[in-house]
Amino acid sequence: MNEPLYTSTNPTLRERLRGFVNSFGLPRLIIAAFLLMLYIAAPFVGAGFWMQISNTINRFSWNAIMVLAMVPMIHSGCGLNFGLPLGIISGLLGATLSIEFGFTGGMSFLMAILIATPIAIILGAGYGWLLNKIKGGEMMIATYVGFSSVSFMCMLWLLLPYHSPTMVWGFAGKGLRTTISLEGFYDKVLANFLQINIGTLSIPTGTLLFFALLAFAMWAFLHTKTGTAMTAVGSNPTFARAAGVNVDKMRLLSVVISTWLAAIGILVYEQGFGFIQLYMAPFYMALPAVSAILIGGASVNKASIANVIIGTFLFQGIVTMTPTVMNNMIHMDMSEVIRVVASQGMILYALTRKTEASK
Amino acid sequence: MNKTRKLLFRVGAVLLLVLIAGLMFIVGRGHTVYLDNKTLEYEGQTYSALYKIEILKNGEKVAKLNKRERGMATNIGQTCKLTLVITKEKKGAEETQEIELKLPYSMDGIIINLPGYLSGLPEDAYLTEFVSTAETETAPEEEINTDEFGFSSDMDAPPEG
Amino acid sequence: MKNKSFGTKLLTFVRDNTVPIMFVLICVFCIPLSGFSFSYLLNEIITRMGRNIFLILALLIPIMSGMGLNFGMTLGAMAGEIALIFVSDWQIWGIPGVVLAMILSIPISVLLGAFCGKILNMAKGREMITSYIISFFMNGIYQLIVLYMMGAIIPIKHFSVKLPRGYGIRNTVSLLNMRQCLDNLLAVRVGGVKIPVLTFLIIGVLCLFIVWFRKTKLGQDMRAVGQDMNVARDAGINVERTRIISIIISTVLAGFGMVIYLQNMGNIATYSSHSQIGMFCIAALLVGGASVDKASIGNVFLGVILFHTMFIVAPKAGAQITGDSMIGEYFRVFVSYGVITLSLIMYETKKRRQKSQMGLQLQQEQMEEAAK
Numbered sequence A: 001m002n003e004p005l006y007t008s009t010n011p012t013l014r015e016r017l018r019g020f021v022n023s024f025g026l027p028r029l030i031i032a033a034f035l036l037m038l039y040i041a042a043p044f045v046g047a048g049f050w051m052q053i054s055n056t057i058n059r060f061s062w063n064a065i066m067v068l069a070m071v072p073m074i075h076s077g078c079g080l081n082f083g084l085p086l087g088i089i090s091g092l093l094g095a096t097l098s099i100e101f102g103f104t105g106g107m108s109f110l111m112a113i114l115i116a117t118p119i120a121i122i123l124g125a126g127y128g129w130l131l132n133k134i135k136g137g138e139m140m141i142a143t144y145v146g147f148s149s150v151s152f153m154c155m156l157w158l159l160l161p162y163h164s165p166t167m168v169w170g171f172a173g174k175g176l177r178t179t180i181s182l183e184g185f186y187d188k189v190l191a192n193f194l195q196i197n198i199g200t201l202s203i204p205t206g207t208l209l210f211f212a213l214l215a216f217a218m219w220a221f222l223h224t225k226t227g228t229a230m231t232a233v234g235s236n237p238t239f240a241r242a243a244g245v246n247v248d249k250m251r252l253l254s255v256v257i258s259t260w261l262a263a264i265g266i267l268v269y270e271q272g273f274g275f276i277q278l279y280m281a282p283f284y285m286a287l288p289a290v291s292a293i294l295i296g297g298a299s300v301n302k303a304s305i306a307n308v309i310i311g312t313f314l315f316q317g318i319v320t321m322t323p324t325v326m327n328n329m330i331h332m333d334m335s336e337v338i339r340v341v342a343s344q345g346m347i348l349y350a351l352t353r354k355t356e357a358s359k
Numbered sequence B: 001m002n003k004t005r006k007l008l009f010r011v012g013a014v015l016l017l018v019l020i021a022g023l024m025f026i027v028g029r030g031h032t033v034y035l036d037n038k039t040l041e042y043e044g045q046t047y048s049a050l051y052k053i054e055i056l057k058n059g060e061k062v063a064k065l066n067k068r069e070r071g072m073a074t075n076i077g078q079t080c081k082l083t084l085v086i087t088k089e090k091k092g093a094e095e096t097q098e099i100e101l102k103l104p105y106s107m108d109g110i111i112i113n114l115p116g117y118l119s120g121l122p123e124d125a126y127l128t129e130f131v132s133t134a135e136t137e138t139a140p141e142e143e144i145n146t147d148e149f150g151f152s153s154d155m156d157a158p159p160e161g
Numbered sequence C: 001m002k003n004k005s006f007g008t009k010l011l012t013f014v015r016d017n018t019v020p021i022m023f024v025l026i027c028v029f030c031i032p033l034s035g036f037s038f039s040y041l042l043n044e045i046i047t048r049m050g051r052n053i054f055l056i057l058a059l060l061i062p063i064m065s066g067m068g069l070n071f072g073m074t075l076g077a078m079a080g081e082i083a084l085i086f087v088s089d090w091q092i093w094g095i096p097g098v099v100l101a102m103i104l105s106i107p108i109s110v111l112l113g114a115f116c117g118k119i120l121n122m123a124k125g126r127e128m129i130t131s132y133i134i135s136f137f138m139n140g141i142y143q144l145i146v147l148y149m150m151g152a153i154i155p156i157k158h159f160s161v162k163l164p165r166g167y168g169i170r171n172t173v174s175l176l177n178m179r180q181c182l183d184n185l186l187a188v189r190v191g192g193v194k195i196p197v198l199t200f201l202i203i204g205v206l207c208l209f210i211v212w213f214r215k216t217k218l219g220q221d222m223r224a225v226g227q228d229m230n231v232a233r234d235a236g237i238n239v240e241r242t243r244i245i246s247i248i249i250s251t252v253l254a255g256f257g258m259v260i261y262l263q264n265m266g267n268i269a270t271y272s273s274h275s276q277i278g279m280f281c282i283a284a285l286l287v288g289g290a291s292v293d294k295a296s297i298g299n300v301f302l303g304v305i306l307f308h309t310m311f312i313v314a315p316k317a318g319a320q321i322t323g324d325s326m327i328g329e330y331f332r333v334f335v336s337y338g339v340i341t342l343s344l345i346m347y348e349t350k351k352r353r354q355k356s357q358m359g360l361q362l363q364q365e366q367m368e369e370a371a372k
Helices: A005-009 A011-024 A026-044 A049-068 A070-075 A084-100 A105-133 A138-159 A205-222 A225-235 A237-242 A247-273 A286-295 A305-330 A335-352 B003-027 B114-118 C002-016 C018-034 C038-057 C060-064 C073-089 C094-122 C127-149 C197-215 C217-227 C229-234 C239-265 C277-287 C297-322 C325-371
Strands: A179-181 A196-198 A201-203 A275-277 B030-037 B040-042 B045-047 B052-057 B060-066 B069-076 B079-087 B094-102 B109-113 B127-129 C172-174 C188-190 C193-195 C267-269
Touching (some): A026 A335, A049 A286, A070 A205, A084 A247, A105 A138, A105 A247, A138 C325, A237 A247, A286 A335, A305 A335, A335 C094, A335 C127, B030 B052, B030 B114, B040 B114, B052 B069, B069 B079, B109 B114, C018 C297, C018 C325, C038 C197, C038 C297, C060 C239, C073 C267, C094 C127, C197 C217, C217 C239, C297 C325
Antiparallel strands (some): A196 A201, B030 B069, B060 B069, B109 B127, C188 C193
């Protein structure tokens, strides 16, 4: 169908290629090929290759945990977590409260995690309870739970009695700003840990290690008894129930873990980015994470840690590479269009796969 | 309903729509007509500006022109019907005249020199194309709030994806 | 006894109409606080009715055929916008411009609708999330066409439409020359309130069309498909085709609706006019008491009135209560999303309840069978 012409002389290779295309998915292949092309083109158009690589690695380190947050819910059969903003909000509450209580430096990061955790557990439990009530319609409702919670928090950011002068509007003395600088708090706290600099290449070792730790924990968890039970619930709920697994409890647990990871994910994102973004900023944050894991080879009901790593790398590669390379090549900044079409197209592809349809 | 009749019916409907669209294309072409009350030189002769012209379109007053003034009227279609109330001399009698201008399809803005037109000169004498200076403008676009839901800018969510 | 039955009746009425009742309460609470005069409110609401009802009516047919809330109506809105961009490039003004834009939007809408319908057929059971993602995906394609191809590949000449760089469409395209031309023709003023009679006549015609359409063979097929796809297929209905047609009709109507909406607004925000329209139309419909699987013309009218009253008064009322006008603005956004969330949840729980009831029934029948 889409394989190069020369393979037609060799049927076995052709079949193998077709099998490969089918299992990997054509859109994924196109995206991967596109990224490869960008990397090859980058040095020729004078867009510093190593600079691009380190940009991609940096953005990978910011976003990977939010993509990792997709894994538990996919495993338990709750589908793609379009409700990621709910977890992000827990993270934002943790971040702002930690600053409000006067913590600075690395301590503020630790405290943000500590404060965000109970909030994420409570919100996640409520969200999981809701998703158990509406099995089968998770994704749409998750999307709107995310939207409603973000718009609800918009009111709270204005109304909650925050006082820290670094966070509230200067002239009014109340109401949080839309962006809050993290300088003096936990800006780059993980990234600077053991950072490696070789010429223009810089690697945020600390952030990558933190991600590796969580990813390993996730992998280990999925291999515990609870973890395998969770996977069983996702792949065959009737069988799982017959085997004595409490389906609703497993699903609830997966939602809580996902929400908590989203909270941690946004904190890590902030420490890399250097700012807290409030109000409507978390609104569409689920979509990049969802498309990243799908690009990495996951489907609506199957995902692994490798999918997370590959997907985040490919997605963030496209995000960082397209603007510079395209601009230099054709003097048109079409990066946004490409990003939207690629990521949304990937989600569409996953949603329409019959073989991958859950239940 | 048999199949050929159904097909004919459909083709007919499509043709009808295309026909209406074509009609609208001709009928709906909008023009901006600029009306000048200025002295015109044509083939060595001078057609001097009139003292005062009042211009009415569909009974509504669109402009009142003294000497050397320009008025503006918008028109849909290629015929522009206007009523002119002309005062030739100071304290002279008012004189009403109905005119019907033929507008060329291709021009957006059209300047009509009224003294020239009223003296019965040929079209190329009184009619010139208005070339907007805005065409070369490169000023940054201003933001107009076009959302009925009236979000302030900081409420716009960042682009998705 | 009689009293009790009245009580239970009231209770079921409240339960079945939670959302509209909630909105009536919000409106009753907020209107006095906002301090708007009655005639101002009435004027605003009538304007917004004329502008939005057509768009919202476009949602009814996919609901009838069991495809849920058509978030893909954004596609129709895009078609309407593209048509209007062409029309203003050609400088066709007034009513002829509106008519031409509507006709021009049809082929684009049909194409987009067919695409959307095809994809939704591949994603049965999750139409809503899929149509929602389609609207984002198409937004990317729309940007590609409007921002990069128009003027470069697709001929666009007029300086008021095209960006100074030579390709792409400006952020806002002025429709000054057809602004409210439908609304002003035949408009009647009653005590300072402008009633756009022609717009309402068009809406009336559409309502009649929908009523008539429900009774046609195709309309009946759609309802059958909406009830149960498998039964409909056994009855010889081409389910896939019926579903595609229902989306195409919805998209075409949304395209017309967008033209009506934009001629009232007077300009197009080229890159954002369509992005929120689906969400607000859906919210308005749900506020009127519709649900994911059931919606009537009455729901549309009630929904527009309640939702837009809330929209008009919320910022002022919010400012009165908290001293900050932003609160009200955020509040109305929250309410819009909240209403959709609530309706989706109610629909899914109802579906599950019915399913389990059916299961129980089946079990009972089987047991009776066994007892025999």
